[in-house]
Amino acid sequence: MAVRLPRLTQAQASLTSEVLALNEHGQQVPTAMPAERALTVYVDKRELVTLMTLGPHPEWLVLGFLRNQRIVPSAQALDSVTVDWSLGEGLVGEPGVAAVKTWAEAGVQPPPRAERVVTTGCGQGSVFGQLMDDIAGMALPAQQRMSQAQLYSLVGTIRLKETTYKSAGSVHACALFSLEGDEPRLLFFVEDVGRHNALDTVAGWAWMHPQQAHGPLAIYTTGRLTSEMVIKTAQMGIPLAISRSGITQMGYQVAQQVGLCAIGRATNRRFLCYTHPERLILQPELASPPP
Amino acid sequence: MAVRLPRLTQAQASLTSEVLALNEHGQQVPTAMPAERALTVYVDKRELVTLMTLGPHPEWLVLGFLRNQRIVPSAQALDSVTVDWSLGEGLVGEPGVAAVKTWAEAGVQPPPRAERVVTTGCGQGSVFGQLMDDIAGMALPAQQRMSQAQLYSLVGTIRLKETTYKSAGSVHACALFSLEGDEPRLLFFVEDVGRHNALDTVAGWAWMHPQQAHGPLAIYTTGRLTSEMVIKTAQMGIPLAISRSGITQMGYQVAQQVGLCAIGRATNRRFLCYTHPERLILQPELASPPP
Secondary structure, eight states: OOOOEEEEEOOOOOOOEEEEEEEEEEESEEEEEOOOOEEEEETTTTEEEEEEEEEEEEHHHHHHHHHTTTTSSSSGGEEEEEOOOTGGSSSSSSEEEEEEEEEEETTTOOOGGGGGGGHHHHHEBBHHHHGGHHTTOOOTTTTEEEHHHHHHHHHHHTOOOOOHHHHOOOOOEEEEESSSSOOOOEEEEEEEESHHHHHHHHHHHHHHHHHTTTTEEEEEEEEOOOOHHHHHHHTTOOOEEESOOOOOOHHHHHHHHHTOEEEEEEEEEEEEESSSGEEEOGGGGOOOOOO | OOOOOOEOOOOOOOOOEEEEEEEOOOOEEEEEEOOOEEEEEEETTTTEEEEEOOOOOOHHHHHHHHHHHHHSSSSGEEEEEEOTTTGGGGGSSSSSSEEEOGGGGTOOOOOOOOGGGGGGTTTTTOGGHHHHHHHTOOOOOOTEEHHHHHHHHHHHHHTOOOOHHHHHOOOOOEEEEEEEESOOEEEEEEEESSSSHHHHHHHHHHHHOOOSSSSSSEEEEOOBBBBHHHHHHHHHOOOOOEEESBBBBHHHHHHHTTTOEEEEEEEETTTEOOSSSEEOOOOGGGSSOOO
């Protein structure tokens, strides 16, 4: 049965801009900066929230935000997401606008501005209130595992990406991999000014590509595995989270409880598996010799 | 005239914990993780927001949060900030509690839960709505400058700090320096799970130490200079922001507009001055020779 997916615009905006900065020798050097754009989200004409984004895929960001905040139960509840940067491109001046239209029969009740708060990350205005309920209800695929060879391949794929980070720095990346078959397959890669937005964009992409975002999956992020990153990954039903960075104590505890295998410090052939090592098929013969 | 400052508790909590992680050789290695604690803030018994924090100085974090969100006009409006971690230490289970008591005559009107949203950072639920108004009203000390020698000294001071970051990673640091005299003086240093919380804690410390947080000041942060970091620095009346990381386009634009000198990529003897170089006294003879 064909699934009815919402119609999305494909709003474009430049991701970097260049200025002349002054270096320590007093020389003017061309320096790239990532964009940071304000995008105000309206659901059925009611203002919901303003997100700050690099702007690569604003429609998927909005979708994933609505998904991860559980404001919308499925992509099928939406008629369309229309993004327009034209008023000032979301830079200082006027925010861009994302207009979300729901199907009346889906009965979506966007929270009043009142509740916008529940939305945030990065240590302020967090989702803590519902944390325990969330954890209790999560079920991750019990059998899913990943081999050390797959982990190395996945990290190697990320390393080869041409990225905004490489050209301008100051952004976080997030990627979705399929672990079907021997070689992990990169399904989707995105960068944004914040790691939460990057992960939300992955969630939005996955809703729009149900055939591809299927089977055994893993999330890669350059950001730290805080409680919220772990919860969002688990909410997507994905039991493997790999980070170039580390983990917080609450991220660890949540991963332990929900059965998610959290792997950090993943660079080159090194890594640390913090939780649920039974999901990782160790192949120490692939690692460099111990120091 | 003596200034009446609020009474604060000094709630203590451990900042790191250790677990055994599995490395690429299949070896179990003791690994430190930073704490990540939930702290629910009540103003005059009304719930305001839940912050996620490492927990080094929860009282100053709460103060600085109330300051930077402009919920409270001055420290003198508050009778006390009482933090209690005892119910579960703010880890998974029960959040810690911060009870803020205002003086009735100060007429503080904490926003309803409704407005909690305005509080956040990291790209979601941002302060954008008031951005333009904020910028228009800001006045930074016109004459304040910093020499390249002072910048190097400041970065060197940070490098020598014993930090949670060095032991456990995954946190951001923020520091307040006095630029009175030749050698910058480190007034306050703090780390937290998010760069916004670290900067808010600096703002709270500064409110409690008006004699010290006085004269020419500079902010150092390990985090990126996004619009919100720049706005918060400028709101504190500080015209110099130095980052180990880079800047976003909106951070750049805001810094330009408010007259703030934003310096990024500051490590060892290197840096990039993005905006208002007239505040930086260049001494290229102190830099390593150009490549």
